Amino acid sequence: MLEKATRKQLVLLQTTSGLYLGLVCFHHGFESLNFVLEKREFFDFEWPAFVAADSGGLRPVLLGLEHIVVQRQNVVWYSTEVPESLALQYRRQLPQPPPEPDRPSPPRPERPSSKDKVVTFPGVKDDDK
16 A cells, blocks of 8 residues: 555546556545545556456456556546456455564563662762672
8 A cells, every 4th residue: 555545445447548447545534535536636546457348247457566646637437336246356366465474572581580680879889899
């Protein structure tokens, strides 16, 4: 996800070059999805996929780019109502982050018992040495 984005929503976009599916990134504290799609001149589109139509219906083909920037004037039509079957196919193709390896927690340093603890006060000289 892009650093400034706090929310992503799946959107189907029709541009002059074809039909695309991907995640529109926006900061939900300051913007709504409709604001981003209708008012912002440019917006971030994560994991874009070209939507191809064949005998089996619509299927997404990931472009292999983590994100692109879309200019609003190039969007002819969009929908946030993505057919569930198309959304499932898309989600299956998204790269999954590798699982975090189980790291053992670093050992805690042992604290000396209160009996062994020696506190020296500043300004007091140790005459035993």
